[in-house]
Amino acid sequence: MAKLSSQLNLYIYEEIRKVLDYTMKDIISDISKLKDETKQLNVIIEEKVKNVTMELTENLRTPTVTFTARDLKFDSNLIGKTLIFPNLIVNFDDGYDNTTGVFTAPYSGMYLLTVQLCPEMNDSIHAFIKVGNGKILADLNFRNNVGEHGPCVSSNGVDFLTKGDKAWVFCTHANSNGDVIYIGGHGNSFSGTLIHR
Incomplete structure (x- = not known):
């Protein structure tokens, strides 16, 4: 066992x-x-x-979005019109349309927009940079009592634009319907840059 x-x-x-x-x-x-x-x-x-x-x-x-367009398509009968700068210097991302004078934001973000104009001697110009639905971003108001071909003056502003928002330069006043802008020196310009997205 x-x-x-x-x-x-x-x-x-x-x-x-x-x-x-x-x-x-x-x-x-x-x-x-x-x-x-x-x-x-x-x-x-x-x-x-x-x-x-x-x-x-x-x-x-932040993508590269920048444009600079200069000269003016018309330098008389400007009152109540969008100013068109036909000669493109740079247009990264194709936001600026040089046939209409309108910039369309390709991305949402903070944009710096600048306009420079050169009134003829004894002439005045009052123009705005408008954005979105017509909000005034910058105000340029100047009478040239200084010299025959200048000085040129500028105004700028920074604002948040949503993708697809428009920006343009609009003339509210000029002292005559005749030639009020000196265009010989290529000083007239509209430019913009996306500075932060």
Whole structure:
């Protein structure tokens, strides 16, 4: 009986050892698979983080939007008209239309807009930079009592424009319907720059 009991104990011990061996092998195999899956998951996560970071960086970067147009299409009969500056010096992102005199914001952001005009001797001009629905951004009001061809004067302003908002130079007053702007020196200009998005 003692011999049988000893053999039974040995058998039970062997069976338990076999079960433990199989269980350990399964656990080790599962851990190995888990490590491989974790590595793959880390690679996927790193790639996603890299892509999102690049996208956020691109969205935060202020794109280059700038224009300068000079001279005037017309230098008489300006009252009540949008001033058109036909000669483009620079027009990054094609926001300024030199046939209408209107700038259209290609992105939402803070824009700096500037107008410069050169009234003839003894002539005066009053013009606004208007934005959006007609809000006055800058006011240029000057009478030339100084010299035959100048000085040129400028006015500027900064405002937030939503993508698609318009900006233009509008003449509210000139002292005559005749030639009031000196156009020989190319000093008349309208320009703008996106300074922050």
